[in-house]
Amino acid sequence: MSKEVAIVGVGQTAFTRACGVTIKELCFEAFKEALEDCNLEPKDIDESIICSAPEYDKQRSPAGAINEYLGLNPKPTFYAESICSSSTTGIRVAYGLIKSGLSSVVAVIGFQKMSELSSREVQERMGRGSDIMWESPFGLFMPAGYALFARNHMKTYGTTEEQLAKVKVKSSKYAFLNPKAIYQREVTLEDVLNSRVIASPLKMYDCCANADGASCVIVASAEKAKKITDTPIWIAGIGSASDALSIAKKTNLTGLTCTVEAARQAYAMAKVEPKDIDVAEVHDCFTIAEIMAYENLGFCKPGEGGKLIEEGQTYIDGKIPVNIDGGLLGKGHPIGATGGSQVRTIVQQLRGEAGKLQVKGAEIGLVHNVGGVGLYANVLILRR
Amino acid sequence: MGFERFGKVSYVSETKVKDFVNYLEQGKIMGTQCRICKKIYFPPQMDCNNCYSKDSMVWREIVNEWTLITYTTAHFAPTGFEDDIPYILAIAESPEGIRLFARLSKDVSEDQLKPGMKLKLVPVRLPNDKISYEFKPIGG
Numbered sequence: 001m002s003k004e005v006a007i008v009g010v011g012q013t014a015f016t017r018a019c020g021v022t023i024k025e026l027c028f029e030a031f032k033e034a035l036e037d038c039n040l041e042p043k044d045i046d047e048s049i050i051c052s053a054p055e056y057d058k059q060r061s062p063a064g065a066i067n068e069y070l071g072l073n074p075k076p077t078f079y080a081e082s083i084c085s086s087s088t089t090g091i092r093v094a095y096g097l098i099k100s101g102l103s104s105v106v107a108v109i110g111f112q113k114m115s116e117l118s119s120r121e122v123q124e125r126m127g128r129g130s131d132i133m134w135e136s137p138f139g140l141f142m143p144a145g146y147a148l149f150a151r152n153h154m155k156t157y158g159t160t161e162e163q164l165a166k167v168k169v170k171s172s173k174y175a176f177l178n179p180k181a182i183y184q185r186e187v188t189l190e191d192v193l194n195s196r197v198i199a200s201p202l203k204m205y206d207c208c209a210n211a212d213g214a215s216c217v218i219v220a221s222a223e224k225a226k227k228i229t230d231t232p233i234w235i236a237g238i239g240s241a242s243d244a245l246s247i248a249k250k251t252n253l254t255g256l257t258c259t260v261e262a263a264r265q266a267y268a269m270a271k272v273e274p275k276d277i278d279v280a281e282v283h284d285c286f287t288i289a290e291i292m293a294y295e296n297l298g299f300c301k302p303g304e305g306g307k308l309i310e311e312g313q314t315y316i317d318g319k320i321p322v323n324i325d326g327g328l329l330g331k332g333h334p335i336g337a338t339g340g341s342q343v344r345t346i347v348q349q350l351r352g353e354a355g356k357l358q359v360k361g362a363e364i365g366l367v368h369n370v371g372g373v374g375l376y377a378n379v380l381i382l383r384r
Numbered sequence: 385m386g387f388e389r390f391g392k393v394s395y396v397s398e399t400k401v402k403d404f405v406n407y408l409e410q411g412k413i414m415g416t417q418c419r420i421c422k423k424i425y426f427p428p429q430m431d432c433n434n435c436y437s438k439d440s441m442v443w444r445e446i447v448n449e450w451t452l453i454t455y456t457t458a459h460f461a462p463t464g465f466e467d468d469i470p471y472i473l474a475i476a477e478s479p480e481g482i483r484l485f486a487r488l489s490k491d492v493s494e495d496q497l498k499p500g501m502k503l504k505l506v507p508v509r510l511p512n513d514k515i516s517y518e519f520k521p522i523g524g
């Protein structure tokens with residue numbers, strides 16, 4: 001296994017509806033927690049990468065504002081963006097900076113303060129996430145995009161609304177045990193099935209909630225990592241891919257092709273197979289997204305994702321535990337912070353620090369982070 | 385200017401394919417094709433991303449036969465579409481291998497839909513001198 005780049009520190013704020021603080025204050029909290037996690041000081045950081053979805057920011061060029069507030073000047077800083085996968089894109093860039101030797105310790109800070117905008121402003125931005133020339137003029141928005149996949153998945157494979165709902169039931173069970181999650185209440189199958197329809201067949205509980213929050217992942221070279229910590233978590237594989245932005249031009253409408261390709265790269269680099277993964281964080285922005293992720297990451301065959309959740313195989317004691325922290329559905333989805341939060345969960349699992357949510361003996365973990373409706377995908381394979 | 389007339393809410397006004405709107409006005413659904421590599425584009429574009437030839441694109445009527453692949457009824461809408469709720473969004477495919485996203489005609493309800501059903505694309509006039517297209521079931 002490649003032991004060249006490691007994650008040494010992780011931190012995140014609680015994910016909430018309205019944080020009541022500024023984006024700088026949010027990032028400070030996550031950064032401080034990550035520094036304390038590995039006993040580093042701000043002076044030990046060579047470079048910072050700041051990640052968010054810019055359409056939700058009031059501040060122009062947030063990297064500068066945040067780097068200043070963290071006391072990191074004159075260290076280099078810049079912004080990385082791929083919507084919901086921004087912070088794993090930041091980690092990909094950090095990996096490159098470290099391997100090239102340009103930096104040895106990089107802080108990747110993801111954040112989103114979605115309450116920065118009024119619900120009216122959020123609603124306006126929702127309409128511009130698809131192709132603004134040929135698709136937005138029809139009133140397409142993100143849940144509708146995933147609903148088109150859901151309907152097609154149901155038609156092609158016989159996946160049911162109950163199977164979709166079971167993903168949310170699982171998420172809520174683990175979110176209830178995660179103090180950083182937005183939802184602290186377990187929901188039943190009936191709660192999900194009876195929630196109001198947003199874009200058929202997806203209902204309110206099939207969709208994740210907008211949230212405020214920040215995450216921080218500190219990435220280091222092998223040489224530095226060994227000095228910083230006794231438990232470096234190695235980035236054994238890292239893959240990245242894209243698909244069309246236009247919903248009609250997606251390569252496939254039963255799964256996310258960008259996930260398949262990013263996973264292929266990550267597995268090949270880490271020299272592992274799907275069956276070797278002990279614990280996974282997948283991008284469940286919608287219940288259907290988690291079911292497609294099972295299939296596209298190779299945890300089951302195409303079309304068998306519904307059965308996998310139905311059989312309980314993705315629970316903590318199942319064949320492949322998935323989103324044992326509540327996932328996006330349970331934690332909330334502060335766009336730019338999400339990937340870093342997923343990485344934090346897997347790092348804690350591999351260190352054996354996940355408490356009540358610990359998957360016993362986890363040695364190899366996977367992070368799957370998607371931007372847009374299957375537009376960008378990053379897959380990371382992490383090892384003890 | 386010109387393309388801002390396309391769709392209920394539009395974000396684009398200037399484009400090399402603004403003539404699309406004029407054709408639509410005449411009841412014609414026009415795509416483009418590259419004279420060099422023959423690739424067909426719908427929605428139309430004036431740059432060929434297959435062979436990158438210069439000035440190779442020509443307008444061409446598309447085969448207007450569509451098979452419904454998937455659909456969703458929106459009960460929530462982005463800004464500007466609130467009055468339309470509920471509305472049906474769909475993806476359909478043509479014999480030329482083109483996949484297209486558009487709305488379904490308002491006079492169709494979700495329980496009348498079946499994946500695989502045949503559709504045609506028709507121009508539709510909207511208030512405020514706007515114009516668009518939508519899927520209609522054939523014979524419906």
Ligand SMILES: [Zn+2]
Nearest residue numbers: 418421432435
């Ligand atoms: Zn060409």
